[in-house]
Amino acid sequence: MKIMTCPVNGPRNISEFQWLGPVHDASEATDENLITRLFHAPNPMGVLREWWRHTPSSTVFIAERNLITDEILRTYLQRPDADKPQMNP
Template sequence: MKIINCPLNGPRNSSEFVHGGELREMPDPNNCTDREWAEYVFYSDNQIGVITEWWLHAPSGYWFIAERHTGSDEILRTYDPSEIFTKRVEFSAKAESSQSEEITA
């Protein structure tokens, strides 16, 4: 049985977790191209080594960050996102309304 240390709930069975993808710098959603946004959402480097990833503890709904070696699948460290994120990303209402207008047009 594989155990993952959740920063909020402590050591738990890996079946309680959902992988959320690699942590990467997000392009500005209001000024990036569709291609840049698609690359951010759908593609990863997929290299062997230590990567930083999002993980979800599904029973509690808690998202956290883990550093994992992709070759051995060993989780080296887990921590709360507040350690690296200090502010929320706000999406402008103007960008959202213009996108919905393009879809309906």
């Protein structure tokens, strides 16, 4: 059983979550690239920041997931700078 940690409700079975897509930079939200963003999702190898929703509580949050190993590295609630890359100290 795969476990994901909801920032509000704690560790839960992955079946309680819904994937909502990758986190995009707000400056990329233009009419010209809307079709590309909707129909041509990126498939990078490595860590991707994604929107997820805990369906029983409707908590929407960001998860960082390694696409090579499918490991969930961390989860956190949205912040004003959520569209900016995280810097690790």
